[in-house]
Amino acid sequence: MIKELRKKLDARKISAEELTAEYLKRIAGLDKSLNSYVSVNPNAALAAKESQKRIDAGKAGMLTGIPVALKDILCTYDMPTTCSSKMLEGYTPPYDATVVKRLREDGAVFLGKLNMDEFAMGASTKTSYFGKTYNPYGKGCVPGGSSGGSGAAVAAELCAASLGSDTGGSIRQPAAFCGVTGHRPTYGLVSRFGGVAFASSLDQIGPLAESAEDCALVLQTIAGGDINDQTCAGKSFSAADVDEKRVKGMKIGVITELMGADVDEEVAAAVELAVKKFEALGAKVRRVSLPMLKHAVPVYYLISSAEASSNLSRFDGVRYGHRSANEGVFEEMISQNRAEGFGWEVKRRIMLGSYALCSGYYDDYYKRAVKLCGVIRAQYAEAFKDNDLLVSPTAPTTAYPYDEVPSNPAQMYLADICTVSAALAGLPSVSTPCGYSAAGMPIGLMLTGRRFDDAGVLSAAAAYERDFKCIPPALLNGGGL
Amino acid sequence: MRKYTTVIGLEIHAELLTETKIFCACKNTFGDAENSSCCPVCIGLPGALPVINHRAVELTVAAGLSFGCEISRYTVWDRKNYFYPDLAKAYQISQLYAPLCIGGGVTVGGRFIRLNRIHLEEDAGKLIHSRGGVKIDYNRAGVPLIEIVTEPDLRSAEEATEFVERVRRTLVYAGVSDGKMEQGSLRVDANVSVMPEGTDVYGTRTEIKNINSFRFIKSAIEFEAARQSELIESGGRVVQETRRYDEASGETFSMRSKEDAHDYRYFPDPDILPLIITDADVEKIASGLDESPEKRLNRYAGYGISAIDCETVLANKIIADFFDAVVAGGIEPTEAVNAVKGELMRCFNAAENKDGLPVSAEDFIKGLKLVAEQKISRNGFKESVNHMFFERKSLDAVLEEYKLVIKEDRGLIDGAVAAVIAENPKALRQYKDGDQKVFGYFVGQCARLLKGAAQMSTIQAVLKEALDKA
Numbered sequence: 001m002i003k004e005l006r007k008k009l010d011a012r013k014i015s016a017e018e019l020t021a022e023y024l025k026r027i028a029g030l031d032k033s034l035n036s037y038v039s040v041n042p043n044a045a046l047a048a049k050e051s052q053k054r055i056d057a058g059k060a061g062m063l064t065g066i067p068v069a070l071k072d073i074l075c076t077y078d079m080p081t082t083c084s085s086k087m088l089e090g091y092t093p094p095y096d097a098t099v100v101k102r103l104r105e106d107g108a109v110f111l112g113k114l115n116m117d118e119f120a121m122g123a124s125t126k127t128s129y130f131g132k133t134y135n136p137y138g139k140g141c142v143p144g145g146s147s148g149g150s151g152a153a154v155a156a157e158l159c160a161a162s163l164g165s166d167t168g169g170s171i172r173q174p175a176a177f178c179g180v181t182g183h184r185p186t187y188g189l190v191s192r193f194g195g196v197a198f199a200s201s202l203d204q205i206g207p208l209a210e211s212a213e214d215c216a217l218v219l220q221t222i223a224g225g226d227i228n229d230q231t232c233a234g235k236s237f238s239a240a241d242v243d244e245k246r247v248k249g250m251k252i253g254v255i256t257e258l259m260g261a262d263v264d265e266e267v268a269a270a271v272e273l274a275v276k277k278f279e280a281l282g283a284k285v286r287r288v289s290l291p292m293l294k295h296a297v298p299v300y301y302l303i304s305s306a307e308a309s310s311n312l313s314r315f316d317g318v319r320y321g322h323r324s325a326n327e328g329v330f331e332e333m334i335s336q337n338r339a340e341g342f343g344w345e346v347k348r349r350i351m352l353g354s355y356a357l358c359s360g361y362y363d364d365y366y367k368r369a370v371k372l373c374g375v376i377r378a379q380y381a382e383a384f385k386d387n388d389l390l391v392s393p394t395a396p397t398t399a400y401p402y403d404e405v406p407s408n409p410a411q412m413y414l415a416d417i418c419t420v421s422a423a424l425a426g427l428p429s430v431s432t433p434c435g436y437s438a439a440g441m442p443i444g445l446m447l448t449g450r451r452f453d454d455a456g457v458l459s460a461a462a463a464y465e466r467d468f469k470c471i472p473p474a475l476l477n478g479g480g481l
Numbered sequence: 482m483r484k485y486t487t488v489i490g491l492e493i494h495a496e497l498l499t500e501t502k503i504f505c506a507c508k509n510t511f512g513d514a515e516n517s518s519c520c521p522v523c524i525g526l527p528g529a530l531p532v533i534n535h536r537a538v539e540l541t542v543a544a545g546l547s548f549g550c551e552i553s554r555y556t557v558w559d560r561k562n563y564f565y566p567d568l569a570k571a572y573q574i575s576q577l578y579a580p581l582c583i584g585g586g587v588t589v590g591g592r593f594i595r596l597n598r599i600h601l602e603e604d605a606g607k608l609i610h611s612r613g614g615v616k617i618d619y620n621r622a623g624v625p626l627i628e629i630v631t632e633p634d635l636r637s638a639e640e641a642t643e644f645v646e647r648v649r650r651t652l653v654y655a656g657v658s659d660g661k662m663e664q665g666s667l668r669v670d671a672n673v674s675v676m677p678e679g680t681d682v683y684g685t686r687t688e689i690k691n692i693n694s695f696r697f698i699k700s701a702i703e704f705e706a707a708r709q710s711e712l713i714e715s716g717g718r719v720v721q722e723t724r725r726y727d728e729a730s731g732e733t734f735s736m737r738s739k740e741d742a743h744d745y746r747y748f749p750d751p752d753i754l755p756l757i758i759t760d761a762d763v764e765k766i767a768s769g770l771d772e773s774p775e776k777r778l779n780r781y782a783g784y785g786i787s788a789i790d791c792e793t794v795l796a797n798k799i800i801a802d803f804f805d806a807v808v809a810g811g812i813e814p815t816e817a818v819n820a821v822k823g824e825l826m827r828c829f830n831a832a833e834n835k836d837g838l839p840v841s842a843e844d845f846i847k848g849l850k851l852v853a854e855q856k857i858s859r860n861g862f863k864e865s866v867n868h869m870f871f872e873r874k875s876l877d878a879v880l881e882e883y884k885l886v887i888k889e890d891r892g893l894i895d896g897a898v899a900a901v902i903a904e905n906p907k908a909l910r911q912y913k914d915g916d917q918k919v920f921g922y923f924v925g926q927c928a929r930l931l932k933g934a935a936q937m938s939t940i941q942a943v944l945k946e947a948l949d950k951a
Contacts, residue, residue, distance in 0.1 A: 074528075075527065088527070093521070093526060093527065093528065094526070095521055095526075097528060193528065193529070194528040194529075196527040196528045197527075197530075197752075200750075200751035200752050201751035228532060229530050229532070230531070230532050230533065230752065230753055231530075231751075231752065231754060307751055309562075309746075310560050310562050310571075310572050310748070313562060313564065313570065313571030314527070314569060314570045316571060319524070319569065320526075330565075330566055331564070357562075357746035357747075357748050358744055359744050359746075362746075362747075362748070366748060
């Protein structure tokens with residue numbers, strides 16, 4: 001899609017202003033019911049005008065004039081950044097996140113900020129303070145999360161591409177639920193500077209788009225070293241390295257632990273079909289067992305909650321953020337601010353994480369989780385000796401209706417089984433649509449690769465997408481949500 | 482009352498002399514306008530990330546080498562989590578599990594005081610209490626800070642004070658910190674307990690936080706030790722707690738008990754990568770280190786300078802460096818120490834700004850050489866140093882302005898000599914009879930008459946000639 005738009009813009013078939021206006025009109029019409037945006041950029045038309053000047057001057061980059069949208073966890077100096085939390089309602093940072101800066105420099109036009117689970121904690125956008133986003137495929141379903149707005153907006157064509165963030169699956173699972181492509185880059189490929197931290201050792205910012213090719217074009221712009229982020233490895237990424245022909249001869253392992261009884265039959269069947277397709281494309285497919293994955297969910301929730309409990313401590317409402325009407329001495333005041341500013345899921349994770357770090361429990365919980373994380377990494381390293389890619393469903397189910405969201409958090413967390421382990425291992429992992437359930441909901445196929453082989457996973461996804469027939473969401477056919 | 486031994490362990494916080502803060506590019510300065518040296522990183526805005534300042538690591542290693550610590554080859558930073566208004570992120574980036582420097586020690590009065598560790602962390606902002614409420618200045622937030630932790634080896638308030646002075650001096654000489662307690666760049670926490678003399682079981686300790694002057698170290702520890710021993714004598718028990726020293730009353734007061742102590746929930750900071758320090762890194766830092774005060778002391782003793790004079794010169798690195806420059810410029814060390822102690826330090830002690838010297842060593846050396854050549858008098862030298870120091874002028878400028886160079890007029894000298902001889906026929910006779918002692922008398926009389934308009938050597942030569950002819 002991006003390349004087509006690029007051609008149209010460069011050939012003056014459409015101006016950047018017209019393109020942006022078209023998207024803004026679509027947002028004004030469709031997003032009332034979809035609620036994928038937390039805020040629409042009031043300066044989008046102005047930005048489009050600037051981009052058009054660059055196009056006219058013959059200085060257009062790949063994304064110049066392309067309308068994109070940002071998960072509301074990414075700092076923007078000219079738009080509020082709320083993390084979909086009451087805590088940050090109305091907060092506008094004084095600076096741009098590195099990824100935002102890079103998109104701006106390339107001339108991308110920001111349409112606005114996208115809804116998410118509060119502070120990226122959740123898998124449905126249900127925890128957003130600004131209301132839930134719906135799945136464009138309808139049936140009252142969740143769009144997934146935490147980057148639910150990013151997935152829904154791409155699926156409903158309310159932006160050409162979007163950025164999300166993935167801590168334990170927050171890009172890939174909404175991509176799967178909304179029938180789009182979402183890529184979690186290798187940890188350290190993309191700067192985290194200016195992305196509001198949830199779990200620093202796991203957070204990665206990445207693209208959601210209509211295709212693996214589009215994801216690669218966005219990734220190419222946002223990737224690369226950053227002096228403001230020590231954990232950023234300083235490696236760049238080139239979309240030109242994405243080559244569908246690489247699939248031929250690729251060794252692909254199907255993770256048996258993620259194809260078992262916990263996975264919906266429809267989902268497993270679609271993934272098996274996709275695997276056959278890869279064989280047809282010349283890949284060598286085999287089964288791989290990663291027995292340590294059974295520990296991935298508790299390990300993930302201990303580590304991510306521990307880091308979150310510390311990262312979210314800064315939100316005390318003193319310098320910025322929600323300030324309670326009840327005055328008090330320092331401790332009382334910040335307790336009030338935090339009690340009122342955070343939602344229940346955030347509070348649950350802060351409590352869980354604080355507990356895991358308490359003296360006396362540190363060794364049993366946090367330290368043990370970190371050790372097990374090392375074991376999971378080692379198991380992946382072992383698997384990648386014989387395999388170029390590992391394949392599994394992105395989620396055990398398709399998107400479910402809001403009224404079926406499990407109320408038991410432990411049960412809800414278990415649905416993250418497919419995505420968390422690649423995050424724990426810091427590996428590049430993409431979700432691409434591979435089928436639809438009988439009810440018409442999209443099914444996601446997840447491809448995970450070696451560290452910094454982002455081009456490899458995107459190549460395989462692009463090859464698979466070539467002949468895959470996407471069914472447009474109900475919303476675009478005039479259907480209800 | 483039984484006699485008690487005081488047992489003291491110290492935690493000394495010293496701010497490092499880096500250009501920029503520990504995790505961002507903000508300037509590390511003191512005394513700037515409130516909140517003028519801040520950025521998203523040091524005020525902990527959402528999304529900001531720390532990036533380690535390698536100069537801060539180097540200075541910490543330099544401190545470690547100065548105290549004979551073992552330098553860790555693998556070091557990590559940890560988050561110390563607690564809520565406090567001066568701590569914007571609600572966690573301090575510090576080092577618990579793998580500090581940069583381990584062990585080492587300092588000899589004070591012949592006793593070796595062991596260090597437990599030195600680690601590198603960030604300073605917090607500063608609360609400014611006023612009638613209108615509390616303001617927070619974040620200029621200090623993110624200033625690199627080392628914490629030097631001792632073993633409980635100190636046994637008296639005097640020893641603790643001397644220890645801190647030793648540590649301060651070493652840090653200043655190594656260029657690690659300016660050691661200014663009055664500006665808060667050196668702060669001390671003291672862990673104090675008492676045990677009956679002759680026993681070796683430590684009592685329950687209390688911690689006195691944030692002592693900010695040498696005088697207060699002594700008085701706070703003395704008060705606390707007396708409080709504890711009196712408490713035990715009267716049948717009470719010392720409670721483990723954190724106490725605050727009140728400068729006005731000279732007493733310590735309870736801040737919080739052990740039960741209220743924070744659980745800091747330390748864990749490795751995922752934003753900062755572990756740092757590998759190689760042997761080559763350590764060697765490079767070691768080779769760049771200034772001579773330690775202890776080594777200088779030995780060198781000065783070798784010059785034949787008295788122990789008291791050595792300490793006087795070493796007490797301030799600015800003075801010691803100046804002294805070394807003067808010696809390097811060819812002045813005899815004993816003469817140099819007298820001139821530095823006398824002429825220079827007289828001005829320095831009276832000066833308000835003690836951050837530097839307005840007199841260059843070159844001018845100082847030149848002046849001393851002019852005295853030796855009798856081109857200026859000793860008093861003229863003293864006067865010129867004074868002018869150079871307080872008027873910030875060069876030696877040439879003050880010699881010219883205040884006409885301090887001796888200008889000889891042969892006629893004037895001849896006249897003076899003739900007059901003195903004519904006025905003293907009795908002395909002349911004694912001289913002619915072979916009494917050489919009166920020569921000195923003649924010299925003195927001539928000098929009095931000439932009032933510094935001639936060098937001694939000239940007077941002596943002219944006088945000798947005239948006396949022999951007379």
